[in-house]
Amino acid sequence: MQLFQLEHIGKRRLAMLREILQARYPEIDRQALAVECEILSDWSDGYHHDAMYAFLRAATQLRQSAIPDITLQIGDRAQLTDSGLLGYAVLTAPTIEHAAKLTSHALNSSQYLLRTKQSIGGDLVRTVFSVVHDAHPYREALLEMSVLAVWRCIQAILPTGRAAVPSHVTFTYPAPSCADMYRELFGCPVLFNQAHNVLAYPDAWSQQAIPSGNSEMIRICSAELKQLLGEDYRGHGIAARVKRALVEHPNICRFSLTGTAQQLGLTTRSLRRSLAEADCSFRQICLQVRMEMATQYLTATNMPLKAIAYQLGYQHSNNFYRAYQAYYARSPSEVRAAMRRPVAG
Incomplete structure (x- = not known):
């Protein structure tokens, strides 16, 4: 088993989507959505064992109609505990830099649908996100959820926690209708129609020890x-x-x-x-x-x-x-x- 396997993350995201729909949007016909997006009746998987793609189909449909910010809501709920053993490794890593390298390597050597690359310059660490070819039809939903989820996990290992904010965030797609929520959730300038999908934060954080209070x-x-x-x-x-x-x-x-x-x-x-x-x-x-x-x-x-x-x-x-x-x-x-x-x- 690999912690960032497509199905591992996909099933967790499907469960989270179901919980949000049940709690906040009872008017949405979950059964009809499940049939249309090829999700099993218990929302545990896709019909063809493609839970992540089933989730992305449902999330993309909801973003375009009833709930424009649904993937932001899911990204906002992300926790390191979602990643099991890799989350344990990140929480017990000696520094922020070491934890970031562990996570980036796990993403890039797995079947997950994102790739990341880190660069340092101008006193900033820039994590650049790209979407694999097969996931391109769902790129906006995948990117807004994943970049925010990564940021929430970084906040979890920073000494200042949720008080920390990135230096800036950029996305390659046009500003969505919920652009103001991006800025509210990240707490920093968020730009759209940019050349790359980037999450930037101060390089000074890299050598900080991960607090033992988690x-x-x-x-x-x-x-x-x-x-x-x-x-x-x-x-x-x-x-x-x-x-x-x-x-x-x-x-x-x-x-x-x-x-x-x-x-x-x-x-x-x-x-x-x-x-x-x-x-x-x-x-x-x-x-x-x-x-x-x-x-x-x-x-x-x-x-x-x-x-x-x-x-x-x-x-x-x-x-x-x-x-x-x-x-x-x-x-x-x-x-x-x-x-x-x-x-x-």
């Missing part, structure tokens, strides 16, 4: 991760408690005995003794958690191997490669290649 979002993302990691992360034993702490509070624990003991309300001596009594060590637990998390990153995201190593606290990627090879008797590259290899039918 505990609720990390908790939501880590719940999915713990589910993937299995039974060892449940229970009341000291080993399970340490494992949960490392996953749920990575910015505090940082795979260090001192930070983890602090999070658990113990002294380092007490934690070390308790682990010894349970016939394990902090070093062994850290290695297990790192290796199991690495496997999830390798198989469930498009994160580069160097980014995974850095995410798990390895200052040198070669140390990560050697540790993974020694632990599993397979290299990280072999594990990723095996996941992508077609299954013989």
